[in-house]
Amino acid sequence: MRTLFLLLFFCHGSSAVKHSLKLFFTGSTGLPNLPDFMTAVLVDDILVGYCDTNKKIIETKQDWVKKLFKKEPQHLEMYTRQCVKGTAIYFRNTMDSLKQRYNQSGGVHILQRMNGCEWDDETGEVVGFNQYAYDGEDFISYDLKTETWIAPKPQGVITKLRWDAEKYRIKENEHYLTVIFPEWLKKYLDYGRSFLLRTELPSVSLLQKTPSSPVSCHATGFYPDRASLVWRKDGEELHEEVDHGEILPNHDGTFQMSVDLNLSSVTPEDWTRYDCVFQLYGVKEDIITKLEKAVIRTNEEEPSKDTGLIIVVVVLLAVVLIAATGFTVYKKKKAIFPPTCEHGSKEEKERMEEGEGSSLRD
Known part of the structure; x- marks a missing residue:
């Protein structure tokens, strides 16, 4: 514990x-x-x-x-x-x-x-x-x-x-x-x-860092957290060659989770036999994502022409800024807390907690 x-x-x-x-x-x-x-x-x-x-x-x-x-x-x-x-x-x-x-x-x-x-x-x-x-x-x-x-x-x-x-x-x-x-x-x-008691379905994506890395099925934006995410082969849930991640909170109150599939022993011809299934409690229909190379997002994707143009502009602006200022300083902000409030009375100390035993003090 x-x-x-x-x-x-x-x-x-x-x-x-x-x-x-x-x-x-x-x-x-x-x-x-x-x-x-x-x-x-x-x-x-x-x-x-x-x-x-x-x-x-x-x-x-x-x-x-x-x-x-x-x-x-x-x-x-x-x-x-x-x-x-x-x-x-x-x-x-x-x-x-x-x-x-x-x-x-x-x-x-x-x-x-x-x-x-x-x-x-x-x-x-x-x-x-x-x-x-x-x-x-x-x-x-x-x-x-x-x-x-x-x-x-x-x-x-x-x-x-x-x-x-x-x-x-x-x-x-x-x-x-x-x-x-x-x-x-x-x-x-x-x-x-x-x-x-609301229900929100997630967006599901297939992610892969490199062609030799495991394929991660990632679901994000779902609520509640009572959900499951699994890889299947020919309709049967896989328990080997998979790595389940924990359910994690998002900043907006929803949740995310992922499950990785090791494809090192899978031939390209057999990819069509695999799919990723997301299930959310209270929702009858599952979200099924087929394992297809075309839908996998990787770190090696080529940027679009617009993206390339934006990168060039950003680089040029950076060069001009460096030439003009000579250096840039970043500082991390420290949290500032307000003053502490006054303490309670001795009587409140004795009844400090409903349903609790007496103080741990000897």
Whole structure:
């Protein structure tokens, strides 16, 4: 589960009918250019809100979220309270305690928490989760089936024993994981239906770097991410000589993926036996792309006459500019963060997180 906390915002479920609500909390020390605490809210792995200790309110990333917060401001207030007050203080104190447990005096350290739920809209099954990681490794997580905390690291055993003994907090935690979070998820899906439950088909292209390179079937611009992309031969899916890539997010909220086919042992006469098939959940018709040399885009394509003319003009302009100025300087812009906001009260620290055990501190 290590990669779960290292790649927080790019995890995508494989189930065709599940929806998810994920709340990510990240505290850090030793990183002067970053806020010491950040909160992110994801619905179906789409970032819908973000907050850090340099901001006083959560930033909404989707228009439908703004409508939800305006009509039901208690959601905005809850996220803001967690970000800038109770939870932020809790993470700061907890990290001080963990550094002592791990015999750490300084350096960069990160404490992360992910909680929320998955809901199957066909079966109605709900799976809640609440787990922590420290410096990229699992620290402690809650098991709904046994109603106990699991500590894979010796440093987490103290916390496990204390949290297991707090029965009232366990019940509160379970209530959030199995009741509150699913209710929120369904509400978010209702408000964001036109965006979250939409269907967008991709454009599919065949790409090849050189004549001897594998042919990549690349699909981009699809939504949701519950999709598959495979190579077939004579109508049968191939499992050998293929390399499947991960589903990755695009900047516009859609997704992309690719699958490579090694043609080193395939004769040109057999190319017609191969095709690439894209399938999107909820769409009956597949997108089928035949393996044809004429449709493959390569790095060795000859530029058109217009392209060649543009290149000549650009080169000439570059020569004139260099002659006139002598040199050109490029600088990378550094991110500038606003001032941090004030911290929360001691009482808010004690109730820093709904459904959570007491502090990790000894």
